Amino acid sequence: MKKANQNLTGGDVRSIVKDELIDMGLDQVPKKLNLLDKILSSVDKLVGEVKSYREEQTVVSGKLSDHEERISKVEKTFKIS
Numbered sequence: 001m002k003k004a005n006q007n008l009t010g011g012d013v014r015s016i017v018k019d020e021l022i023d024m025g026l027d028q029v030p031k032k033l034n035l036l037d038k039i040l041s042s043v044d045k046l047v048g049e050v051k052s053y054r055e056e057q058t059v060v061s062g063k064l065s066d067h068e069e070r071i072s073k074v075e076k077t078f079k080i081s
Contacts, residue, residue: 021027074080 018027
């Protein structure tokens with residue numbers, strides 16, 4: 001039995017690897033990674049907005065509690081019910 005001496009070219013190797021990647025479904029990985037990057041960017045933006053909203057709520061809450069104390073003092077001083 002004779003062995004055929006075949007030299008693979010770069011194109012042959014690329015073709016074989018491409019076919020294998022397609023068979024395993026790995027050819028879609030770059031597209032899915034781009035989509036994942038877009039999703040994570042959107043989530044980061046949303047989390048940043050929620051965080052700033054919560055910080056703003058804390059500041060407003062602190063101001064309101066301060067007003068309540070002042071109103072109570074004024075009501076006691078002027079005997080307003």
